[in-house]
Amino acid sequence: MNTVTKRAYVLLGLIIAFMAGLVLLGVSFFMNGGTWATDSHNGHLYSNGQITNAGKILDRNGVVLAESKNGKRIYNSNKTVRISTLHAVGDTYGYIAHGAHTLCRDKLTGYSFVNGIYDLINTGEGSDVKLTIDADVCAAAYSALNGRKGTVGVYNYKTGEIICMVSSGSYDPQNKPKDIETNPKYEAVYMNRLLTGLYTPGSTFKTVTAVCAIENIPDIFNRTFECKGSLKTAQGGEVICNSTHGKLDFNTALTKSCNCVFAELGIELGTKKIEQTAKDLGFGKRFDVSGVKTQASRIDLSEAVEIDLGWASIGQYTTLANPLHMMMLAGSIANGGATAAPYFVQEALSGVASSIKTNTFVQQATADTLKNMMRSNVANSYGDNKFPGMDFGGKTGTAEVADGDPHAWFIGFSTKSSFPYAIVVVVENGGSGSGVAIPVASKVMKAIQN
Ligand SMILES: [Zn+2]
Structure with missing residues (x-):
């Protein structure tokens, strides 16, 4: 090979390396441009970080x-x-x-890939x-929580719009408290409990066991059960009920939230079916809410013995539920088994395509059956006066936890197509679902109605 040819190859190599470098820079700028331009060292946008x-x-x-x-x-x-x-x-x-x-x-x-922070520099904003979200409804929800930690979420199950997203503890961003890092009142205060919280679901999980029973036990509505106040399992251990309910059918068992009936059903159905239904209903999935990945609800019955399965079927054991997920579950039951994916940023984020996604949780026939059962809970037990004119359905939960009073839960929905809202309320260590979570839900739904 002569010298001229060698030089030509070296030159070609250098050109290729140079072009590759340009491409790399371009890709890196495209990927990180937004971060660089809005980095907190940029004095146009930021002051003291x-x-x-x-x-x-x-x-x-x-x-x-x-x-x-x-x-x-x-x-x-x-x-x-x-x-x-x-x-x-x-x-x-x-x-x-x-x-x-x-x-x-x-x-x-005002950052754009083509113009950098052009808009902001030229127009100042x-x-x-x-x-x-609706500011008045959020304020009503926060007031209803009355200083207790927890969360309230409400969304339109047909469109996905989140109307209310309140996470408590919170603080006033205009006057950030000096003791925010040390005062237990502000524990996990930066966390959005609706999107990333995980709680023992208690009896709200009976909706999952109910779906599993409706789909797998053909004569479920013809059966009669008996609650003696506790259920002793064959392999030992017992599940305690909230009362001694005596003879009752499947519908009444849900309305009275009978632990014995649901533990018995869970044990009959078995770990595989309960776990599969929970997964079909969104356990183990992270949902995308305006670019935020929610915390996935957790269920793992791989090591559960009979008594564990009994407790799991009534929302205890090691099962944990994310409040937004439970709100979607309520919305899907109200909406024929499928729901629009919730979101809270109205305009599309730059560079992120916005499209209404649908999550299907359950078959329509099962959803409609459970919807009627949950509607009956409100009409015959919780009281229609809590949700006047809303034809409301729902399920409470009083979730026993190791540290302190139970978490108070409520998931519910309006069955009116002109008022297609579903709600979740969690009051941490609040006490009973019907005594504590329902009054909160009632105030929030009335605020939406007004
Ligand atoms: Zn009972």
């Missing part, structure tokens, strides 16, 4: 939840609105990972972001 100049964050009715004025980020003038919408809106430092301030940072700061 805080986001300052950015577009407004609005609720579904155009109420301003956060905006920039004179280089400062300010929140809604109503303290309860500020506290109750904190986890949806987020904070300017980014401690709250799943709020709009963090999720929609590129849009709020980025784009506004509209959320699906």
